[in-house]
Amino acid sequence: MKKPILLAAAIVFGASLATAADWSAPQEPFAVYGNTYYVGTGGISAVLITSPAGHILIDGGPPASPAQIADHVRRLGFRVEDIRYILNGHEHFDHAGGIAALQKMSGATVLASPAAAEVLRTGQPDKRDAQYPGLQAMTPIANTRAVRDGEVVRLGPLAVTARFTPGHTLGATSWTWRSSEGGRTLNMVYADSMNAVVADGRSFSRNPLYPDARADVERSMAIVEALDCDIVVSAHPEQSALWEKKEKQAELGNAAFIDRDGCRKYAATARAYLAKTLAAENAR
Numbered sequence: 001m002k003k004p005i006l007l008a009a010a011i012v013f014g015a016s017l018a019t020a021a022d023w024s025a026p027q028e029p030f031a032v033y034g035n036t037y038y039v040g041t042g043g044i045s046a047v048l049i050t051s052p053a054g055h056i057l058i059d060g061g062p063p064a065s066p067a068q069i070a071d072h073v074r075r076l077g078f079r080v081e082d083i084r085y086i087l088n089g090h091e092h093f094d095h096a097g098g099i100a101a102l103q104k105m106s107g108a109t110v111l112a113s114p115a116a117a118e119v120l121r122t123g124q125p126d127k128r129d130a131q132y133p134g135l136q137a138m139t140p141i142a143n144t145r146a147v148r149d150g151e152v153v154r155l156g157p158l159a160v161t162a163r164f165t166p167g168h169t170l171g172a173t174s175w176t177w178r179s180s181e182g183g184r185t186l187n188m189v190y191a192d193s194m195n196a197v198v199a200d201g202r203s204f205s206r207n208p209l210y211p212d213a214r215a216d217v218e219r220s221m222a223i224v225e226a227l228d229c230d231i232v233v234s235a236h237p238e239q240s241a242l243w244e245k246k247e248k249q250a251e252l253g254n255a256a257f258i259d260r261d262g263c264r265k266y267a268a269t270a271r272a273y274l275a276k277t278l279a280a281e282n283a284r
Contacts, residue, residue, distance in 0.1 A: 023094050024064040029072035030246065033231055033254045034179030036188055038242075039072035041065050044094055045237050047190055048073060049177060053156020054084035057108070058175055058190050059235065060099035063138070069098065070105055080105050084155050087162075088112035089192040089235045090172040091119035091126065093136040100139035110144040111153060113164055116171025117146040128209035129169055134199040147173075165224060167217020168193040170210060174224060179231075181254060186230035189263055193235045194220050194270040196277040204277050217274060221267040229263035240266055 025042030032038055032047070040046035040061055046069050047058040055078060061069055070080045083106040089095050091112070099120065103110055112120055119126055121144050125135035147153065149164040160177040175190040194217055198204045205214045234240035240262055248256035259265075 023062045024068065026068070029076050030249070031076075031254055032179075032233065032257050033186055033188065034181040036177075036179045036231075037072075037076055038233065038237075039069050039076070040237065041068055043236070045190070045233055045235055045242075046072075047233055048076070048078065048083075049158055049160065049179070050078055051156045051158045053158070054082050056085045056087060056153065056155060056158055056160055057083050057102065057106075058087045059089050059095050060086060060102045061097070062094045063097035063101075063136075066098040066101035066105070069102060081107065083108045085153055086110045087153065087160065087175055087190075088116050088120060088171075088173065089175075089190065090169040091116035092131070092169060092193075093125075093138050095193075095235055096120060097136065097138050100141045103141055103143060108143075110141050111147050111162075112144065113149070113162070113166075113171040113173045114146040115166070116169070116173065117144050119171065120144045126170060128207070130196075130198040130202050130204050130207050130210065130213060132199065132202075163223060163227070165192050165194060165220035167213055167220045168195055168197065170216075172220070174220075174227075176227060186258065187228040189224070189227055189229045189232040191224055191232050191234045191240065191263060191266050193239075194224065194267070196270075196274045198277065203281055205281055214274070214278070217270070221270050221274075225264045225267035227263050230260055231257045232259065232262035232266060234266060239269070 023043040027042040035050045037048045039048045044061045049056045086108045120141045123138045123140035147162045153160045163174040165174045172192045174192045196204045232240045
């Protein structure tokens, strides 16, 4: 295994690390449930929500991934040019670095929280971020609009709600919607990162530029675990056991992804990770 690189969101829940190469690893696209599809890479999630009025894409992966994501959309039978909105989870290059290219391909409007939108517009990392300066700049995206917490993004029959879940970054946002299949409608959650990651020499809990990081991430955990949540896809797919569920899809169909405790388990793991980060900081 390659030596881990400590970059934005490189630490994943548990004790493992992901490298930049892992983020863009090849991955076949697949249906998750109803009109919801996984179009991301092997290491970073991207979700497509489709409708006759156009489509919504959540996240764009790292800078090396746009061609792969666009190919996934086409292989599923949809047009990249029909993507009307691209929603951002958080403003790190491993999740947002590919958005500019995908926006150019599609002409979509990019939507994000105010803090994330500022980073996307300028392409420059937020110096308040606990992972700064280990963050890469991104291609600026002019066609970016800020959304409010709780705002519902509507496109034809689609209704996707922004749920601000800051802490990992100031602008982190989870997204919720509903998808139907076979007459059954389920609550879908795209859970953004909530891991308390810091760059060498910086502190998560004692960051003077972001003193509310701990309070924010604890509040975000409570928000996610309280969501109506039948199916969860996390920003890093392995953090919501997506691949284990995918292995059961051949046998169970898309019901393999149903996990009504998924959001609670995701929040609990984030809470345990935060405790480890705080313990390490208090021991210094």
